[in-house]
Amino acid sequence: MITITPKRIFDVPIQATCINADVFTGKTLEEIKKLPITEGKENLILDEAFNISEDTAVETPNITLIGDFSKVKRIGQGMKTGEIIINGNVGMHTGEKLAGGKIIVNGNSDGWTGSEMKKGIIEIHGDAGDYTASPFRGTCTGMKGGLITVDGNVGSNVGCYLQGGTIKIKGSAGRFLGHRMTDGTIYVEKDCASRAGPFMTGGKIIITGAVELLMPTFTIDSIKPKVKVDANLTVQGPFYVFLGDIAERGTGKIFALKATNPALVSYEKYL
Amino acid sequence: MTEILIKNGFVIDPLNKIDCQKMDIAIKDGRIVEKVNERDAKIIDASGLTVMAGGVDLHSHIAGSEVNLGRMLRPDDHVKDAVRKTTLTRSGTGYSIPSTYVTGYRYSKMGYTTVMNPSMAAMKAKHAHEELNDIPLIDKAAFTLLGDWWFALETIAKGDLEECARHIAWMIRATRSYAIKIVNPGGLESWGFGRNVHSLDDEVPNFALTPRDIVTGLAKVNTMLNMPHTIHLHTNNLGVPGNYKTTIETMQALESVYKGDNKPVGHITHIQFGSFAGDNWAHFKSGAAEIANYLNSHNHMTIDIGQVTFADTTTMTADGPFEFSLYELGGHNKWVNSDVETESSGGIIPFHFKKKNAVNAIQWSIGLELSLLIKDPWKVAMTTDHPNGGPFYHYPRVFAWLYSRKAREATLKKCNKKAQRKSLLPTIDREYTLYEIAIITRAGNAKTLGLKNKGHLGIGAEADVAIYNINPETTDIAQDYKPARKAFSNATYTIKDGEIVVKDKELVAIRPGRTMWLDVQTKEPLRIDEELKRKFKQYWTIEFDNYPVTDHYIKVPEKITIQASV
Secondary structure: OEEEEEOOOOOOOEEOOOOOHHHHOOOOHHHHHOOEEEEOOEEEEHHHHEEEEEOOOOOOOOEEEEOOEOOEEOOOOOOOOOEEEEEOOEOOOOOOOOEEEEEEEOOOEOOOOOOOOOEEEEEEOOOEOOOOOOOOOOOOOOOOOOEEEEOOOEOOOOOOOOOOOEEEEOOOEOOOOOOOOOOOEEEEOOOEOOOOOOOOOOOEEEEOOOEOOOOOOOEEEEEEEEEEEEOOEEEEEEEEEEEEOHHHOOOEEEEEEOOOOHHHHHHHHHO | OOOEEEEEEEEEEHHHOEEEEEEEEEEEOOEEEOOOOOOOOEEEEOOOOEEEEOEEEOOOOOOOHHHHHHHHHOHHHHHOOEEOOOOOOOOEEOOOOOOHHHHHHHHHHOOEEEEEEEEEOHHHHHHHHHHHHOOEOOEEEEEEEOOOOHHHHHHHHHOOHHHHHHHHHHHHHHOOOOEEEEEOOOHHHHHOOOOOOOOOOOOOOOOOOOHHHHHHHHHHHHHHOOOOOOEEEEOOOOOOOOOHHHHHHHHHHHOOOOOOOOOOOEEEOOHHHHOEEOOOOOOOEEOHHHHHHHHHHOOOEEEEOOOOOOOEEEEEEOOHHHHHHHHHHHOOOOOEEEEEOOOEEEEEEEEEOOOOOHHHHHHHHHHHHHHHHOOOHHHEEOOOOOOOOOOHHHHHHHHHHHHOHHHHHHHHHOOOHHHHHHOOHHHOOOOOOHHHHHHHHHHHHHHHHOOOOOOOOOOOOEOOEEEEOOOOOOOOOOOOHHHHHHHHHOOOEEEEOOEEEEEOOEEOOOOEOOEEEEEEEOOOOOOOOHHHHHHHHHHOOOOHHHOOOOHHHOOOEEEEEEEOOO
């Protein structure tokens, strides 16, 4: 196991694509210390910004990060195997394009966590920022598979262009949840801010808290007693099921819990 | 200026019929000369290397409004290919639409020294020239979109080709352009009304003429003006299954303009996109054999390929209606589409050509089939229609597919099974030689463009030279295709106007390239009268006086004066 702690408080963002179990595998501690990173416009090596130590007795997790990493970007980018634990907050693009393995954040994560991921697990035991599980600006291919769990709240534009996989949020979600999603599942246990699922054409959004404002391009389809989130989890309802986004001729589904959404009663007359 | 002597290289110079001869090339004052003083000259030891003239690309969208819109549309394209600055070069981005500086650097590293920007809407000419100024290391020129320009349509409809010629000559000068580009003749004008033309004989709305009239009319005008290049033609029905018939009809229509003197009268660009057979996308197949048959028995046309290279690229063309139909096929993708008032239209859609997609794989096959089935390489130019078929720095991949059967079989094996069954490639044994590669990348292109001092290494030619790490004596490129492909993607030396710009595969000097433009002198100049100005006021958003590109827009101009015969 490699343990990494910051040497100082960082002012400008650090790009640390090399903090990745795949990259560390087969390298000695000395080699790992010499891996390149950038701090702002400066080219550094890992050793110049971080204290790095190795504990050969422990195998998993492969990498443990301790301290404030909120200015450090792209940790675990494109990782295929292995496990990273971060005890502290972490910066943007953590686990971007993740293709396997596991990343656990015991703190908050910033924007674009799990962006465009294909496989693997990301567990965030704090809050997650805007654009979690969403592709970077301009990209039209989102998360394809895997699982993201967030114990806290998430920001806006979470799960944009979602094409597969599951996002479970124990807290509440910001605006534009599941923007342009085509498949996959987003489960929000608390409230969801306005305009969930704009332009969605497939997949499902499950909200067991209050829905702030439902887009007018969603129509009520039915009332279902329960809904399946994934193989291990089924949530008891009853739920209002909305179909949309009609503006895109979509067949995405928003499940809103009946008990927490008295304002949606008015839709029942259209059933 | 320094003198350079390139010693002992294997020189391939098809325009002077030199095929792999061990000889020296002397350079003085930016030109190829007979000899230089060996003691003063800088000696480049090219033993075991191949020496060719600098590459000439006759169709590559590197600047202009549509390219820049494409850049704005695709931040996702730049993020995967960021280029850092060095002490010599500036920073920039790739991937499918590289920024101006990166475009120059990458072309130069491939040994290319001249690139033609094939589509420039007249209204956006100033912008295009500003971008061309910023592309270093390569000479360039732009072709103005004139196939749907109102004055051209009006005068052709009236049957007054001499008046049309005067208008075109004025436009070529006003936009500082090099050739007449025609895109989907009649279709772009129709697109302003939400329509398109579907055959050569459909009527263009509001003008009593057909695409056939436009193509033949402008081809005649082109001859009257003694233009160095022929009309540069993007055919009707592009990207529609079964369109190979339209392409052949277009070539047949131009037979009437041909005088039988082996001088081509038309150039069909990215012909791969116009060589589709089959009735619909499900029965999509290659029409390459028919097109190649026609071209093998006729000498009045040249073509470039528009090869697909399987990349996540950005399609961009002035053919707005075509881009609209592509959007409808592709589903939920971001896109841009526009009508450029009285002149043209435009569209941009990101597009990922995939090996596992039957249509994409067949398109890949069509491009190679055409290159291999057309017997005379002087009629063929190698392009990817950058960035439509793939970015220009994928050219070496295309070379490998052409010079090595093994290389194309390796790729074909990874393609869609249906496409593999439909492909003609397994039946074709031909492999390009280095001599033929030199024809389709520089010599033939320079000849097609009418550039007398480019594309060859004869005495008096511009000293644009590319030296590649390929030893034709010891290596069999058809069997061992990878080293040569690597050599083509990064030239050992590139010399531009007698200055070494790439040395040992690294850029060592940056110099601006020239912008070539034609000053076509008609016997009687275009009469700029009140009527013309009134029309401008009525139909254009730009005032007549602000319309032409003025001299200060071009940093390093190269004016070529042409005497027209009208």
